[in-house]
Amino acid sequence: MKKPLLFIAIFTMSITLSFSQVFDSLTVIHPDYNIQDIARKGDVLYAALAEGGVMYSSDEGFTWTATADLPDAGFGDEAAYTILTASNGDLIVGGNTNYSGNPLGGAVFRSSNNGTSWSAIAVEGYAGYEKSEKIVELPNGNLMMQAGQSKLFVSSLSSNEWTQCTSPGGVILGFEAIGDMVFTVTNPAGGNAGTWVTSDLGQSWQRYGSNGSPIGSGTVTIAPVIKSGDYKYIGIGGYYDPKGIYRSGINDTLWVEVNNGLNSSGIYPICMATDNQTIWMVFQDAGGGCSFTSTSDFGDNWAEPIQGGLPQQGVGGPCVPKMMVFKTHLYTFANKSIYRIEDVAIPASTGEIEYKDNYVDVFPNPVSDQLNIKIKKTGILNGKWEIINIYGQVMMSGELITNSNNSISVEVSQLTPGYYLLKTDTEDKISVTNFLKN
Incomplete structure (x- = not known):
């Protein structure tokens, strides 16, 4: 017979939070190639570069070294647009194909040795110029990838090929896995505006929320759905109401506006990041500039927005496309450079x-x-x-x-x-x- 739980684990913490509100430029990763995505594995940072393959840093982003070359997938360059550190330790990189005769049918690469070598994975139906926008992993080892504006593909950590699955229709603006569900947010211009969810790897999709989503009509910008603590969040901006930040419980379907401290009429969210205690957000204001804010009370109150050293123009659009917490620092990137705010998270040594x-x-x-x-x-x-x-x-x-x-x-x-x-x-x-x- 099993004995009952014998104790309660106790954390004794003495914590002093130190916040610096300015992004500092650390370095240019490569003089010729723009950064498309960043990821972390243990104490190492990885960066995916357009036409430049993958590079890594073992000193928190100050110096960078190229991994092994990606295999030639039929188009003669090393396009890398998204990178994922999988739960089994593999690095998975999504590229693109602009060559319909590509014998692999696509360009996704895997490394099981930290980038010392890479193998190509076939992608069924991945023809034409469609870059990998994002790859996510679900708890059971399954993978899902967005390619181009509206295509979705599925695979697994044990598979050597990707197959196309259904999508909710329209242009996919937000794409994220939370638990065993995958959420997408689609543009009203695509005819299926809303937040959609699948729990069967894209075999079927259901609208999420009492009205599908808090999205109104017209062109919108989306900061992808993220999970922080017991909630999930979505940032919405555009030319029509509603705009701002919305929160929903992990198992709830009702979105609640959480914009206190923000001028929601002028918010165009671009990206969010979290360490499950604080949420950071970058957004474009009505004047076209980029600002930075944060919340530590589940979105009920947001700090006064500041520009905070943010680059004001990135690849293909304003500001920065992604933020990531690594150790105690907050990282982002624009064009060819890596930026960082020091000591935004709880220092490990305290x-x-x-x-x-x-x-x-x-x-x-x-x-x-x-x-x-x-x-x-x-x-x-x-x-x-x-x-x-x-x-x-x-x-x-x-x-x-x-x-x-x-x-x-x-x-x-x-x-x-x-x-x-x-x-x-x-x-x-x-x-x-x-x-x-x-």
């Missing part, structure tokens, strides 16, 4: 963890990449494990089948820096311990 369990060891702690889990009991054990964030949400899970040393290793590089609980459930005991992700 937390102290008090352990209350003698059954499970986790190390190293703090951890960046591989978390080792050791059960202090003789004999090989079977069970399951879960990694839970500070909001009680299960972020990762798997089978707990230990080796002869009663230990397993889990890749946690994709987790946002912060505090987590590790719950193990073996044949005779449920146990919880805690760790810090750098």
Whole structure:
């Protein structure tokens, strides 16, 4: 018979938050190629460059080195437009094809060795000039990719090909995976304006929300749907109402406007980022300039917007297309340069963890990449494990089948820096311990 949970893991934290409100330009990644996307894996940053392949930085973005060349997918360049760090540690890069005779049918690349080598993955129906806009991963290892304005493709971490699935129709402006669901936001000009969701890999789509979405009519701009804590958020701007920031519970279908502190009539959201405690947003104002703001109370109140050193013009449009929290810093990019605000997140060194369990060891702690889990009991054990964030949400899970040393290793590089609980459930005991992700 299983024993009840023996303890409650306790975090003892002494935290001083330090905020710098100015983006500083770190460096030009490459003098010839524009940056299209950035990602992180452990302590390494990766950048996808248009016609320039993939580069990486091991010193928080100050210096950059090229990975191995991407395979020639039939168009003679190294187009890289989006990059994803998958849960199994693979790097997945989406490019484009402007050559209909491409024998691969498309251009998606995978590396299982941090960019030392790349393999090409076939994409069925990926013809014509359609670049990969974004690739997302679902908890079960399935992948979905947006290509061009309206096409969607599905694959998995174990597959060597992509196949086209249905889309809700219209031009896709926002595209994000939250849990086992994929959300898209479509332009009114496409005839199917609204927020749409699929939980069956694009076999069917349903409108999300009582009126489909908070989107009105006319041309809009979308800051993609993001998840922060127990809520999801969407930013909407355009020439017609409504505009602004909207929030919905993870399991709710009603969008609520959360614009306090913002002039919603002049907001054109461009991108948002979060560390599950603070949300940062870049938007274009009515005068065409770019500003920056943040909220730490779930969007109920926003800080006074400032320009904060933001580049005012990026590739193909204003400002910056994406932000990302890495360690304690907030990163973005425009054209050929990487920008950063220092110390916007909780510094990893300020937390102290008090352990209350003698059954499970986790190390190293703090951890960046591989978390080792050791059960202090003789004999090989079977069970399951879960990694839970500070909001009680299960972020990762798997089978707990230990080796002869009663230990397993889990890749946690994709987790946002912060505090987590590790719950193990073996044949005779449920146990919880805690760790810090750098």
